[in-house]
Amino acid sequence: MLTKKIILFVVLCSFIIGGIGGWFFTWYLIPKLNTVSWLVKYNLVPNSAPLVINTIKEVRVNQGADTVAAIQAVSPWVVGILSGTDLQNSSLAGSGIVLTSDGLVAATKAAVSAAMQSANFSAVENSQGSVALNLVLADGSVKQAEFLGADPASNLVFLKINNASGLSAASLGYSKDLQLGERVLALWPSLAPSQANDVIGNISSLDDEGMAGQLYSSDQIYSSFEVGGLDHSSIMNGSAIASLDNNIQGLYDNGKIISADTIRSAFEGLVQNQKVARLYLGLHYEYISQAAADLYYGGTQGVLVYGDKKTPAVVAASPAAKAGILDGDIITAIDGAPVNASSTFEDLLYKHSAGQSITFTILRGKSKFDIKAVLGQE
DSSP, X not given: OHHHHHHHHHHHHHHHHXXXXXXXXXXXXXXXXXXXXHHHHTTOSOOOOOOOOOOOOOOOOOTTHHHHHHHXXXXXXXXXXXXXXXXXXXXXEEEEEEOSTTOEEEEEHHHHHHHHTOSOHHHHHTTTTTOEEEEEOTTSOEEEEEXXXXXXXXXXXXXXXXXXXXXXXXXXXXXGGOOTTOEEXXXXXXXXXXXXXXEEEEEEEEOOTTOTTOOEETTOOOOOEXXXXXXXXXXXXXXXXXXXXXXXXEEEETTEEEEHHHHHHHHHHHHHHSSOOOXXXXXXXXXXXXXXXXXXXXXXXXXXXXXXXXXXXXXXXSHHHHHTOOTTOEEEEETTEEOSSSSOHHHHHTTSOTTOEEEEEEEETTEEEEEEEEOEEO
């Protein structure tokens, strides 16, 4: 029994002495030996290293913070379109966004048609300037608005709120800045105070400006992206589609998106012409991506005037045809501004108005020259 106690005592002392020895060896002896140059030179002592302590901190991340911020930023731009003229019995029929501080509103044909309780939108179009609609603003106030007109190249319409001033105007984004998988919001108003309706989706497809075979028209508008993961049965027509950088990227229209690019070009046309109108040029084209430019066009970006068996590159008797633009021409600039992914052909074109002369810089084979065309109007 005594022998076992002695053995346990010896073992315990060994652990204590070994621990003290290890501490002494690590913290005192090794640093001293590492100062002896010949020992270090021949690797006769282990390298000393500082004690590393890994600290785990609990970090709470509010994954919805960016969504909340986007809703707060975008909500003041969203308006509701009320059905009928009897406010006591009105309900929300559609939605739209405020584009100017004096009350210019972009909405969709479907939203306005629902508000007019008319299945045939032509009746609304024919009533231009005389149709009064009731809109509910973000602050809950109800204002009357007049129907200005429809965009002939898309399902976009414009309304004007009577006697409006000091409104918060929407910030329009650019489709080229969107990324596949990017989260976006579909946002529409509610008649309940301090409440908005929203759903979250993701960009599921993009019209790549460099996609081979994608044929564009100077006189038609295409949806530039699609949003997946949305319950289309619950989203109101005209709902704002907003990215989480607080920009409007489009308006919801029966499962499709009227892009911010379309809204911007139609709005600029409205400002230029004092009515909703589309410029008419009469050509078809595809974008030359940077990769295609490097591979086939000596680094030159722009748009290739191009057609197929069903679609002519240049429409006969059109402004483009009269100017002498030919199938196979590359338009590299408009009025000296280069055409590329940052300044698209559409953006540059719709800075002009019908009847205005516009200068296209053309690359034809190895020759580069300017052509002037007078823009028409649809």
